[in-house]
Amino acid sequence: MERIFAEYLIETPYEVEKATAVLAGEQSSGTFVAVPGETDELKQRFAARVENIELLDLKDEPSIPGTAIAGKKYQQAKVKVSWSIENFGYNLPVLVSTLQGNLYEITQFTGLKLLDFEVPDSYQKHFSGPKFGIKGSKASTGVAGRPMIGTIIKPSVGLSPQDTAALVKTLLNAGIDFIKDDELMGSTANSLFDDRVKAIMPEIRKHEDKTGKKAMYAFNISDELDEMQRKYDLILSEKGSCAMISINSVGLSATKKICDKGALAIHAHRNGWGMLNRHPLLGIEFPAYQKIWRLAGVDQLHVNGIQNKFWESDDSVVRSIQSCLKPFLNLKPLLPVVSSGQWGGQAFETYRRTQTTDLLYMAGGGILAHPMGAKAGVIALHQAWDSAVKGLSLEETASLHPEFMASVKKFGK
Template identity: 30%
Template sequence: MTADPAWFADRARLEDGNWLFATYVFETEREPREAAADLCREQSTAQWARPGVTEDFRPRHGAKVVALRTLRSSPAPLHPSPFDGPGPFATAEVVVALPAGNFGANFGMLLTTLLGEGTFFTPGIATIRLTDLQVPDAYANRFPGPQFGVEGLRASFGVKARPFLFGVVKPNVGLDPASFAALAEAAWRGGLDACKDDEQLADAVWSPLAERARLCGEARRRAEAETGEKKIYVSNITDEIARLRPHHDAALAGGANTLMLNALPLGLPAARYVREWARVPLLAHFDMVASVSRAPGFGVESAVLTLLQRMAGFDIILFPGLGARMRSTEAEVRANIEACRRPLGTLRAALPVPGGSSVPGDLAGIRALV
């Protein structure tokens, strides 16, 4: 079987701001060119024919292969399945151009195209991983991006020419609001810029968000008066969508001056919704990222998710940092930092925060990276 040339194009002819370029690495028992063409078919117009009608939607709506190379051959895929054939399996890297008109500035439809049924159920592709996403300026500018960005954060909180120091109040689950606020106040007085709720703490029966925010707001103001420095309390407002705005209002009324969302569990469309009316910086926590990024050869690179969170409007983006617990290589951490900073239309840069089980002795290494 020969791959239909209609699924292939010269990238130079598509650099008009109307195409996104997604890089995938996949394994297949088929000829890689045929598998890549079918990937484009599955991600765009599958060319079902209406009876008695001759039409071809591919010139306008079809995804296109703009680069393809075979990396290696192996007798079995990374993740064997009873549905695999006898092999061998070719591993290939493909760059697919996706027409932005198919999905618009719509996170739900963009993710469905990039990481949906079509991508992961393309015939003959055993494993596939989205490794990079290049977004044209014209498309990026249709998203809000960070409201404050790095420069705005520095101006708002008076942190100049040095890193921000973030800390999480622990124990993360079980503290009453008064005990939580006391620990936060001690940390602020000790030199931390920001104390935050843990990702597993939001509006709990034993620690209501409004009460915790009020007590932390009072503690923050006392620490500011003592140290002469602005301090940051990050309140986690993650909840059902209908409760996001009430939590935003209660947190700010109490004294929070930054808000956290568990970005992927909540969903990028919901995060973008909060960005539309939030009056303070937004911080994204990396929950669920490992579940779709850690398996070799499968899922999506974490830096792609960081880029999408920046587009959604997060000013501060947490991602797994260095250390044995976080299982992140230096290359992965650097890629996430780059996703926060790289040019992206008129969108501001987000503040990259590699974290997770970091201790004071790790600060020099982290600073060298960021």
């Protein structure tokens, strides 16, 4: 039978082979004690298998709370485990429960992180993945040969629908490709969701009629499932093109249900990512994370940004971008959403390290706080990316363009 393979980084004070065998048993047919009915035939068919063990460093102290054994060191290792597809078929929540379930609770481990996983080609018949992805998102906004340039409505909450629509109009006139609600903006007391959609979409439609360019606005529909579907339909009726979902908040099945509707591009915000990844020996790495959400069908996924305002390293951000673009089954690649303290200055290092313009490059304050105004903020980002692709330096670009020079003076270190 076909098998699913998963790779983990583990740490344990026990013999690695025995600890990994406990993981395989706990996450398939076994439990802490032999039970009637667990025959050799059953285990042969359904038990997980330990495929490979690669020993790494020994540590004096445990990375996370667990079993402390006096005089023992803590062995780190990469291990590969596999399961028969018969265990869960094409049930995505059960697959995730297997790959990321009670194994984090097992006392044998003082560190455990899912690094990556592989599924068989038969998954292509059951999961259509992103409907738009990179090509569809860029085509929807008329963008080619460069990143999509986007921003976030700021202040995050507090603006009225009319104030938000006025800001959207300014951004549209500045040539923005993409605008989104902040993840904190759902339906506030002074900006109900329906009112906000009905105030913003006429501005987008008027701009499209005038210029032929339809900017993408990602309205945050994160909510209970029935209400998410109603909000989705409202965006569609107002001729919108995108909905945003806080995927860690609404969950896998709700996200997939919305993605399956297929008419709007789905902008996946990963807020809460830090609790899943920040510890080096706990949680999940982005290559595995993006595969789960690509199977669910999201089109655009946040990856943080170079020299970001958060904790994540540039190496991690680059790896995340690359994993979104890497082939996976026959599913469309995800559009990496670069954000977090971005302005044009990071474009040069981002392009140098990734060599791609298949990005949604998001700048909130980098556009809205530009000293020459939001329009100059958008222009400065275009100048930065155009120069980065041409091989010019930040300093050369600043000497050529007053808008970018003003960005350097405002945001540069």
